[in-house]
Amino acid sequence: xxxxxxxxxxxxxxxxxxxxxxxxxxxxxxxxxxxxxxxxxxxxxxxxxxxxxxxxxxxxxxxxxxxxxxxxxxxxxxxxxxxxxxxxxxxxxxxxxxxxxxxxxxxxxxxxxxxxxxxxxxxxxxxxxxxxxxxxxxxxxxxxxxxxxxxxxxxxxxxxxxxxxxxxxxxxxxxxxxxxxxxxxxxxxxxxxxxxxxxxxxxxxxxxxxxxxxxxxxxxxxxxxxxxxxxxxxxxxxxxxxxxxxxxxxxxxxx
Amino acid sequence: xxxxxxxxxxxxxxxxxxxxxxxxxxxxxxxxxxxxxxxxxxxxxxxxxxxxxxxxxxxxxxxxxxxxxxxxxxxxxxxxxxxxxxxxxxxxxxxxxxxxxxxxxxxxxxxxxxxxxxxxxxxxxxxxxxxxxxxxxxxxxxxxxxxxxxxxxxxxxxxxxxxxxxxxxxxxxxxxxxxxxxxxxxxxxxxxxxxxxxxxxxxxxxxxxxxxxxxxxxxxxxxxxxxxxxxxxxxxxxxxxxxxxxxxxxxxxxxxxxxxxxxxxxxxxxxxxxxxxxxxxxxxxxxxxxxxxxxxxxxxxxxxxxxxxxxxxxxxxxxxxxxxxxxxxxxxxxxxxxxxxxxxxxxxxxxxxxxxxxxxxxxxxxxxxxxxxxxxxxxxxxxxxxxxxxxxxxxxxxxxxxxxxxxxxxxxxxxxxxxxxxxxxxxxxx
Numbered sequence: 001x002x003x004x005x006x007x008x009x010x011x012x013x014x015x016x017x018x019x020x021x022x023x024x025x026x027x028x029x030x031x032x033x034x035x036x037x038x039x040x041x042x043x044x045x046x047x048x049x050x051x052x053x054x055x056x057x058x059x060x061x062x063x064x065x066x067x068x069x070x071x072x073x074x075x076x077x078x079x080x081x082x083x084x085x086x087x088x089x090x091x092x093x094x095x096x097x098x099x100x101x102x103x104x105x106x107x108x109x110x111x112x113x114x115x116x117x118x119x120x121x122x123x124x125x126x127x128x129x130x131x132x133x134x135x136x137x138x139x140x141x142x143x144x145x146x147x148x149x150x151x152x153x154x155x156x157x158x159x160x161x162x163x164x165x166x167x168x169x170x171x172x173x174x175x176x177x178x179x180x181x182x183x184x185x186x187x188x189x190x191x192x193x194x195x196x197x198x199x200x201x202x203x204x205x206x207x208x209x210x211x212x213x214x215x216x217x218x219x220x221x222x223x224x225x226x227x228x229x230x231x232x233x234x235x236x237x238x239x240x241x242x243x244x245x246x247x248x249x250x251x252x253x254x255x
Numbered sequence: 256x257x258x259x260x261x262x263x264x265x266x267x268x269x270x271x272x273x274x275x276x277x278x279x280x281x282x283x284x285x286x287x288x289x290x291x292x293x294x295x296x297x298x299x300x301x302x303x304x305x306x307x308x309x310x311x312x313x314x315x316x317x318x319x320x321x322x323x324x325x326x327x328x329x330x331x332x333x334x335x336x337x338x339x340x341x342x343x344x345x346x347x348x349x350x351x352x353x354x355x356x357x358x359x360x361x362x363x364x365x366x367x368x369x370x371x372x373x374x375x376x377x378x379x380x381x382x383x384x385x386x387x388x389x390x391x392x393x394x395x396x397x398x399x400x401x402x403x404x405x406x407x408x409x410x411x412x413x414x415x416x417x418x419x420x421x422x423x424x425x426x427x428x429x430x431x432x433x434x435x436x437x438x439x440x441x442x443x444x445x446x447x448x449x450x451x452x453x454x455x456x457x458x459x460x461x462x463x464x465x466x467x468x469x470x471x472x473x474x475x476x477x478x479x480x481x482x483x484x485x486x487x488x489x490x491x492x493x494x495x496x497x498x499x500x501x502x503x504x505x506x507x508x509x510x511x512x513x514x515x516x517x518x519x520x521x522x523x524x525x526x527x528x529x530x531x532x533x534x535x536x537x538x539x540x541x542x543x544x545x546x547x548x549x550x551x552x553x554x555x556x557x558x559x560x561x562x563x564x565x566x567x568x569x570x571x572x573x574x575x576x577x578x579x580x581x582x583x584x585x586x587x588x589x590x591x592x593x594x595x596x597x598x599x600x601x602x603x604x605x606x607x608x609x610x611x612x613x614x615x616x617x618x619x620x621x622x623x624x625x626x627x628x629x630x631x632x633x634x635x636x637x638x639x640x641x642x643x644x645x646x647x648x649x650x651x652x653x654x655x656x657x658x659x660x661x662x663x664x665x666x667x668x669x670x671x672x673x674x675x676x677x678x679x680x681x682x683x684x685x
Contacts, residue, residue, distance in 0.1 A: 019670040021682065028682035049680045053669030061622045062658050063537060063644030065511045067665055069518040100507035105515070146623040151506025177628050178315070181566040186622030190661035190671055194619040197571030204566075 001046040001082055011046035013038075013117075014084045016098065018091035019054050020221035026228065027090075027221035033250035034090050034114050040255050041126045045088075051078050055097040062187035069105065072097075076107035086110045088117045090246070092148035092220045093185075099152070113148055115158040115219050115245045122164055132254030135165035140248075141172055141213040143204065143227060144179035145220035158219045161245045165252055170211040180204050184222035205230025209240070216242045262344035262472075269476035276483035280553055283591040287546035292499040299498045302633070307497040312631040316560075319383075322376040326412065329373035330490065333366050333419070340472050350426075353440035363441035367423060371445045374416040377409045384409075391559035394568075396578035401486065401557055408487045415474045422467035424449040425460045432457055489556035493632045496554040499547055500633035505624040508641060511536070537645025540606040541587045544642060551634040552584035561626035561636060567619040574619035576626035576636035582611035583639060608643050617643045618655055 004011055015038065021031040038045045056071030075098075079087075087109050089095040099111035112120075121127035129135070140162055148154045155176045162169055174180040183193065183200025193199055205227055208216050216231070218224045227242045243251075292299075305311045310327065313320040342351040353359050384392050384405055392405075424446035429437035434457045453463060482488045489496075513536065516528035538544050541552075561576035562568050568575050586607045593601045608617075620640045627635050648654050654662075661671045669676050 017679075017682070019672065022679045023670060023672055023674045023681075031682045047680075050676055052679060053676070054665045054671060056665070058661055058671050059665050060508055061641070062654065062661070063641060063646075063648040064654075064662055065514045065536065065645060066518065066649060067662055069510065069514050070521070071665065071669070073518060073522055096504075096506040100504050101510060104510040146621070146625075147506050150624040150628050152504050178564070178625075180569075181621045181623035181625065183566060183570075183621060186620050187658060187661065188621050191618070191655050191657040193570075194567070194572045194574070194615050196567070196573075196619075200566045200570050200621070203570050 001048050001051065004046045005082060009044070012044045013046075013086045013088050014079070014082075015045050015047050016055075016087050016089040016091075016094050017047055017052060018089060018094045018221065020225075021090040022052070024221060024225070026224060030221060030224070030244040030246050031090055033244070033246040033255070034088075036250050036255040037114075037118065037121075037127070037246060037253075040253060041121055048078065048082075055094045057093040057097045058187045058190060060097070060101070061185065068101075072102055072105050072107070076102055076105055079107055079109065084109055086112075088112050088114055090114050090221070092145040092151070093222070096147040096151050113154060113157070113219070115148070115161055116154060118245060118249050119157040119160040122160060127249070127253070129164045129166070129249075129252035133251045135167040135215075135248065135252055138165075138167045138215060139170055139211070139213045140165070140167045140215040140217050141170050141208055141211045142175070142217040142219075143172070143182065143208060143223055144176055145218070145223050146179070146181050146185050148219055149179055150177055158217070158245050161249055162217060165248070167215075170213060172207050172211055174207060180207065182220075182223040182226035184226050189222050189225070201226035201230040202233060205234055209234065209236065213240060215248070216240060217245060217248060218242060219245050256347070259345060259347050265473065265476065266341065266344065269480055273479050273483070276480070279591060279595075280483055280488075282594075283587050284546050284549045284553065286542050286587070286590065287544050287549040290545035290547050292547060295502060298502055302500060302502065303494055303498040306500075306631070306633055307493045310631065312629075312633075315629075322379055325369070325372040325376040326380075327490075329369040329376075329416075332369055333373075335362070336366050336419070337472070337475060340468070344472065349436045350438065350440050353438060359440055360442040363423070364444050367420065367443060367445035370416045370419050374413055374420075377413045377416075381406065381409045381413075391563040394559065394562060394575055394577065395573075396575055396581050397557075397559075401581070404485050404487075405557070407481075408485065411474065411478055411481075415471060415478070418467040418471040418474065420446045420449060421453075422464055422471060425453055425464035425467065428453060428455075429457065429460050429464060432460070434461070486556045489554050489632060492550065492554040496550055497633050499550065501627075501635060501638075505627055508638075511645075535646065536649035537647070538639070538642035539608050539646045539650070541583055541590055543646070544583070544607075544639060548583065548635070548639050548642075549587055551636075551639075552580050552587060554632055555580040555584065555634055556632075557581060558631065560629040560631065561634070564625040564629040566621055566623060566625065572615075572619040573613065574616045576640075579612060579616070579636040579639055580634060583607060586611050608646060612643060614647065614653075616640075617647070618658075 015034065017031050020027040053075055054071050055075060056068035060068035087098060092113055095111055095113040118127060142158055142162060144155065181200060182204055216227055218227055224242060224244060231237055231240050231242055310324060313323055339352050343349060383389050423443050426437060427443045427447060428450050430439045453460065513534060519526045520528045535543060541549065557577055559577050565574060565576050593603055617640050622637060624637060627637055664671050664673050668674055
């Protein structure tokens with residue numbers, strides 16, 4: 001972003017990468033694929049790079065409002081300084097926090113999740129599923145991220161990105177507003193679960209496997225970790241892939 | 256004349272007792288902090304119409320939804336009959352509305368059909384609770400009292416409907432006999448089936464008709480006074496509760512105003528925060544919650560849909576959103592009783608956190624909003640959980656060690672993991 005501004009350019013959209021997208025090895029792949037999609041359709045975008053910092057989401061969900069607001073206000077200062085208007089995020093948690101909780105602290109932007117961007121591009125005819133891997137007839141089940149689905153009512157965008165593949169979409173019993181959490185939300189990602197009968201991600205992956213999928217599709221880097229671990233623990237890595245909506249889109253377009 | 260006076264006395268006493276208890280609940284709810292929910296009245300009315308009146312969120316489970324609808328419609332519509340009973344009771348008339356003629360027959364006929372559907376639904380509900388043993392009716396919080404409360408409500412409704420039908424059967428028989436003031440009025444599509452089991456003599460019939468009439472109205476008044484002690488209070492509070500429910504996206508948590516000023520002062524030394532009385536951050540006890548949270552607690556009818564949808568509960572963790580609501584109400588009732596006994600400001604050394612809700616419960620929540628989505632009357636257990644976490648974190652600095660480590664990383668590295676901020680763009684290089 002800094003470089004763009006220095007060159008006197010203005011991006012159409014700011015890509016908010018998020019901590020997982022920046023540091024987590026698996027999520028970095030998703031980040032790169034989102035960039036490939038943006039590049040492919042010719043959208044001029046920027047990232048904040050080292051000027052980006054945690055949105056404060058995990059701190060807020062865990063009850064540390066101080067830390068959340070410190071992070072939020074610092075980020076808002078940066079975003080406002082660059083006069084950012086539109087943001088696309090690679091993570092539903094960043095999406096929810098910036099979209100819903102930043103306006104009250106002085107940061108109002110148009111915020112979309114990358115699945116919504118993909119849906120828009122498909123609707124505008126700028127993005128198709130051609131020139132890459134064919135997903136025709138492959139069985140895909142989509143796991144709704146809580147902070148995209150229930151938290152913000154976005155159920156159709158990720159499905160639109162899958163429908164264009166001509167694949168066989170199968171829904172889990174608990175889907176959309178009734179979807180089961182992967183177990184990572186509310187700062188659970190950063191701690192051991194409380195004692196119980198089972199880990200939540202195992203409960204979820206068992207349900208996903210009931211649909212006999214070849215691909216479990218995700219839209220959140222934290223869900224990705226939980227689902228991937230679940231598939232691994234169930235020893236199904238050979239025949240079941242866990243892929244982000246962006247990765248599937250990039251693959252389908254040969255990016 | 257005597258019976259009219261008795262009737263008036265009982266009715267007034269019942270209404271007075273109810274308003275006394277309802278006022279106490281009103282007072283208890285107002286022990287909560289302020290929360291502005293006066294915005295967007297049109298959207299709020301619409302939410303109430305859809306969710307409470309139209310029971311839109313019940314539809315996810317069609318069979319209970321249908322049965323519940325029968326009981327609900329029966330409750331609302333049959334209460335028109337109560338109006339007639341009250342007029343008859345006060346004035347000494349019999350079937351005061353009979354002048355409506357054909358329409359009266361239509362009304363009584365409909366009430367009878369509704370009474371039958373209520374009766375049948377309640378019987379099925381009893382079977383579901385006690386024989387089929389639906390999973391969500393179990394759980395640690397479903398102790399002896401909540402279970403008896405549910406059964407007591409169902410049995411009472413069955414008895415009230417039975418009395419109504421038997422009364423009509425006796426009345427119809429008396430009408431046929433041309434007895435005294437039993438003018439020919441109403442139609443009896445359901446109770447006519449019961450006529451066969453009733454005696455034939457006029458005196459026995461009058462006794463049965465009067466007995467059922469009194470039983471029905473005293474039963475209703477007693478039930479009214481049972482409501483404030485019962486989970487069944489939802490029949491009244493479901494309406495205001497949905498009206499005042501959260502209209503913002505479920506994922507949006509409140510930005511604490513008290514923190515805002517401190518953080519602003521920290522980031523900008525020239526900013527002087529407005530003078531406010533020092534309060535606590537988050538909630539330790541029910542009085543630290545908002546009145547909306549407390550209204551939620553009194554509205555909960557313990558159906559357990561939240562708990563059945565909760566990922567933590569499903570996988571065997573201690574957390575149960577229904578228990579969060581029941582604990583909040585139980586503690587609030589306790590605080591209320593303390594005020595009644597010892598006056599305002601009495602400290603009993605207990606609190607919602609630890610004495611009712613454990614740390615293990617609040618830290619098991621994934622904040623996934625499955626509970627708020629599942630609640631048919633828009634109760635929000637999640638907000639209470641987060642307020643308790645806020646207290647634990649910001650007032651006591653007591654959070655799980657790994658959560659503390661995450662806080663440290665966010666504070667120092669701008670990420671929840673221990674990575675250097677300088678490496679934030681390294682994803683490009685792979």
